[in-house]
Amino acid sequence: MKPLDPRLVRTAAAVRTHLAVSVVSGVLVTGLILVQAWLLAHAIAGAADGAGTDTLGWAITAVAVVAVLRALLSYAAEASALHSAARTKSQLRRRLVAHVTGSGRVWTAEPGAGGEPGSPKAGELVTLATRGLDALDDYFARYLPQLVLAAIVPLAVLTVVFWADWISGIVILVTLPLIPVFMALIGMHTQARTDRQWRLLSRLGGHFLDVVEGLPTLAVFRRAKAQAAIIRRVGEEHRRATMGTLRVAFLSAFALELLATLAVALVAVEIGLRLLGGHMDYQTALLVLILAPEAYLPLREVGARFHASMEGVAAAEQVFTELDRTRGTARRAPGAGVEPRRAPPPTGAASPATAGDIRFEGVGVRYPGRDLPALSGLDLDVRAGEHVLLTGPSGAGKSTLLSLLLRLNEPGQGRISVRPPGGEWTPLEEVPAEDWRRGIAWVPQHPYLFDVSVADNIRLGAPDASMERVREAARRAEADAFVSGLPQGYDTRLGERGARLSAGQRQRIALARALCRDAPLVLLDEPTAHLDPENAAAVRTAVARLLEGRTAVIVAHDAGWAAGALGAAPRVVSLPLPSPERSVPR
Template sequence: MGRSLMKYSGIRSVLLVTAVLTLLQTAAIIGAAYWLAETISALFAGEPLARQAWSMLLFLLAFAARHVMTTLQQKAAYRFASATSAAMRRELMEKLFRLGPRFSSVKGTGNLVTLALEGVTMFRSYLELIIPRMAGTAVIPAIVLGYVYWLDVRSGIILTLTMPILIVFMVLIGLAARKGMEAQWESYRSLSNHFVDSLRGLETLKFLGQSRAHASMIARVSDKYRAATMRTLRVAFLSSFALDFFTMLSVASVAVNLGLRLVNGEIMLFPALTVLILAPEYFLPVRMVGADYHATLNGKEAGEAIQAIIDEPLDDEPARMLKQKVETPVAENVGSMAGALPFARYAAAEKPTVSLTLSSVSVQHEAEGACSLKDISLHIKGPARIGIIGASGAGKSTLIDVLSGFKTPSGGTMNWSGMPSGSEGNDGGWRSGITYIPQQPYIFSSSLADNIRFYMPDASDEAVRGAAAAAGLAELAGQLPQDIHEMIGGGGRPLSGGQAQRVALARAFLGGRPVVMLDEPTAHLDIETEYELKEQMLQLFRNKLVFLATHRLHWMPDMDHIIVLRQGMVAETGTHEQLLARRGVYYEMMTAQQEGLH
């Protein structure tokens, strides 16, 4: 069953209940065998059928009790599996939100979606089957074997000697099946990621005339998954046949021994018949574990993969290094929106006061690796527009991750003021006041309105239309057959990169949160589309604390303050004019980019 199962909440109680039910089930199995053998022996001895009514009734009651216990076991395992899988899905989603979009891009969206949907379902099936199977394997053979020894020692010895052979063979088959299942699961994850990436890039492939050529790649990935699945099924079918074959030989050995001894008069019919009835029951739990092992191995693998993500460390230091401070709210009355959105009062204030202090903040992803950020110390007070620039690998995205709450500093402290927070180490409170706009915003398979309502699910259609107009989506919405209720995303109307960014802007306009984080939001757009979006984005930046990480320097004259990073450290800070006058790193970058345009 694995030690990992013991850490799930409620596992001990469900194991105790299952063990008690299994004991009662074993008693019913032995009772049914006893009364069935007694009835047959009596009839064989010539007694009338009417005198065996009581024995037959007891046999039927024991038979029914056995199946009632089995049903109760399944229900107990089902309730535990449902509760545990639901809790695991919640933990997985919460951890993915804490790890942030960068983790999702590394692991693959298709893989994570597969784990959250199908993986959790397969893990639930694994729990439903493995708990009663393992309880039965631990209890039933031992008690049945003891009863057989009490009836006939020689038969007990035969059963004792044949069981290890069956178990060793099952272990060998299990190891081979596990190796095949790992290959199948890896192929499945590759197929999921490849499928999602293909869907996202289908428009580009079609535009470049590569859609048909890409079909061969999909076929190869699919064929790889098919081959891995067929290898796993082949092992599963062969192992089931082998388990049945060895079980049959073991029972046949007992039957032959009992038959010869009956002929020689060395044993009576009643104990011999009881042992013969119980012999298959002795091997049945092991056979069922072996058969279900292949059916549940993918669920076990999925559970381990999910648990690995849940156990993924956020950083090398405890979360207590992230400190928040609560100050007096800027506005007291903001109308009905405050009840739906914790930070709506900041949106209602004309200039919300939000300050940020970083003291010697460092981020080190690996214990022996270099720091992505080192000794970052800043004090910023909003509303303000802060540009974060630097060469590739300078630490721009890492700094945005720290500020957004997706990454806790490995060293130093970060203090938000004027923003509510939860308990110490819980960054969910202040993160709920941040709008995050990544390079490629995710578009859900839903209506345009529901996509815009990302930060405010209860917003009215009028509010959604206002946000869409502010983001420059009014013309697009007017061209759609169902206006803002038109389905977009997967299965709906596809959006261009610029339109997807406008949806992200509309979310930000509607949410009205006081802090906006942008991580290379226009890096994948052509310069013409970027300039079209720039006007709407600058409108969004008004009266907010904005952090814009970008390598396109034409944004910098519109920034109130600029942070220049080099190799994870702050090289210089200041306004656009101040940095140009210093003729330092910023001046060199600006000059190099202008020369590159000529």
């Protein structure tokens, strides 16, 4: 384990500030330690020689002032460290969230839908971003300052001791390296335990979140007790790993304390013998005896703080591993076309290209770990205002095609081009992802509804929408009737994932959300899957209103969509199961 991960210094500006503050405070603390030791030796030796308070009053006062200054400096340094830790955690969390949700690529945890082999689950990411990074407080507030002191104080103390008594300096110089040697040996033994403890904690958090989210299904199939037993077993493994790490921490603290105590005892013995023989004056002996423990103290504290800070360091390493992982399952194969140019910065407005034509040319997508591509050689033109119905067997790549239009993935082969009304063809990758998505209304098969009011769920894609606009969107989505019957109407909280609504009602809220967004490009993924005939008919009616005057790409197995459910029969494109050689015709 590196004492200071250089990636932390490069990534978080607060770390660089904290290091500068730690070095300055370490130098000041070192100076105060030396001054306090000399003042104490001078005052005690003077008192032993019979000097009164009139002679030693200034020294006693100076000792008190130095003690107060050390306390104030320690308080200020720790407060600054905690502030730096808070800023660093905030920066790392923002980078992690931006990495998995922003920058034009979105992390998804579903197998084959965005996660790479070895990618953490959503629950593990939550544990990492919360409990894991919180452990950085000990690293910043206690470990790093002690690391700086361990680099400065022993050298300064050795210099003064050699100047005062070279024999004691040699004893300290010989015994001092034993502490970092033992620290390194103990640290190597602890590293594996700390990593295992963190992995078990992440696994426990991720599995617990999965179980809580799937509890209704587990209860229906009478598997809740089995999952509770698994959580109990993983929790017990984490407990044993934590206790093992703590046991090593306590034993290492005992070993370091014993080494430091024996080393100081050697210095005290040789000083005592020479003092009795008259080969050393009393003030020098006191100065060396006061400074000797200070030479070992920072190293002992580094060893003690090492274990408390390692969980945060392990979490930070996993954050960097996650940040280094390439997101987006579709990668451009080596030699497959020209490397994409960087898109211009987002403008904050919907891209005009979403209201224009879209063209797929030889588009191929391959997910990591799969032998066959998800899409292979797809050629498809979608004209502005056209409604395209995608059909085909499961695994044909229908949802993958939607993910390409949503900019959640990128094609590994071929290219996607867009042409705004009256404009020229442009590669989609040159359009800012944020601007592109602003012009899209997406209704997934399982829309996510948040535990907020109905109105807030509907205006998710249009935060500034008025209540009248929300009601109109709900009315056109065939949702106004059942929403009005809820206890607080549009102010009713829906519960997590819309728990208070049926599947058909959730789908109509999602359609109202798309209507409220008023985007020129609409993407729908199986909007009537798993719905009863009555709800499916209501959803089709709402979809027909949603698609008026808009470009639409609809994924559906339901034959009712091709039978004029949208008012006019859409163009049907059937996607076959892809193979490396197969090309999908226009």
